Amino acid sequence: GAGVSQSPRYKVAKRGQDVALRCDPISGHVSLFWYQQALGQGPEFLTYFQNEAQLDKSGLPSDRFFAERPEGSVSTLKIQRTQQEDSAVYLCASSPTESYGYTFGSGTRLTVV
Amino acid sequence: QQQVKQSPQSLIVQKGGISIINCAYENTAFDYFPWYQQFPGKGPALLIAIRPDVSEKKEGRFTISFNKSAKQFSLHIMDSQPGDSATYFCAALNDYKLSFGAGTTVTVRA
Numbered sequence: 001g002a003g004v005s006q007s008p009r010y011k012v013a014k015r016g017q018d019v020a021l022r023c024d025p026i027s028g029h030v031s032l033f034w035y036q037q038a039l040g041q042g043p044e045f046l047t048y049f050q051n052e053a054q055l056d057k058s059g060l061p062s063d064r065f066f067a068e069r070p071e072g073s074v075s076t077l078k079i080q081r082t083q084q085e086d087s088a089v090y091l092c093a094s095s096p097t098e099s100y101g102y103t104f105g106s107g108t109r110l111t112v113v
Numbered sequence: 114q115q116q117v118k119q120s121p122q123s124l125i126v127q128k129g130g131i132s133i134i135n136c137a138y139e140n141t142a143f144d145y146f147p148w149y150q151q152f153p154g155k156g157p158a159l160l161i162a163i164r165p166d167v168s169e170k171k172e173g174r175f176t177i178s179f180n181k182s183a184k185q186f187s188l189h190i191m192d193s194q195p196g197d198s199a200t201y202f203c204a205a206l207n208d209y210k211l212s213f214g215a216g217t218t219v220t221v222r223a
Contacts, residue, residue, distance in 0.1 A: 040215075042204075042213030043157065043202075045211065048210070104158070
């Protein structure tokens with residue numbers, strides 16, 4: 001596609017529910033990133049994939065967060081047992097190389113009630 | 114802790130005026146400094162970027178000034194237009210990881 005596509009755009013979850021957020025990167029982009037953007041803040045790094053390999057997951061806030069990219073294209077960010085502090089916009093970005101040229105999607109706004 | 118400090122938090126400028134946003138960093142491993150523009154409900158979009166071996170870069174109405182010794186860089190928006198009203202983020206790249214400032218909300222009054 002022309003850009004990075006994320007779905008759903010909005011997700012409301014009850015505390016304790018599991019959620020799955022999807023990212024479709026730009027076709028052919030090797031690198032894929034997930035960032036978390038709290039209200040009124042800049043995005044913060046969560047995790048990085050190069051093709052199907054998850055090379056860095058140092059930004060994941062807890063073991064309730066899990067990301068995968070099994071075929072080196074679409075990626076899913078899963079949050080188990082959601083908590084109120086998980087409420088944020090989750091941004092996916094892709095890049096043709098390891099760095100530079102990031103293109104961000106419009107994000108998924110997660111609200112935990 | 115925040116690796117890139119950005120100021121001001123918000124600014125209001127008249128149409129045709131100049132908007133200036135400042136950022137500072139500590140990590141000398143950063144080797145690429147992009148600026149992103151974000152509209153409500155959208156993801157950040159790359160506006161302009163600079164490498165540390167260059168002191169200034171201009172693209173249209175947008176200019177980055179970079180001071181390597183002071184570890185500071187700034188964005189100047191010339192001839193500000195109402196369509197420039199958005200949140201602007203400075204960022205710094207180390208390897209593949211971007212560190213963002215907290216953002217500056219710019220409002221351009223017609």
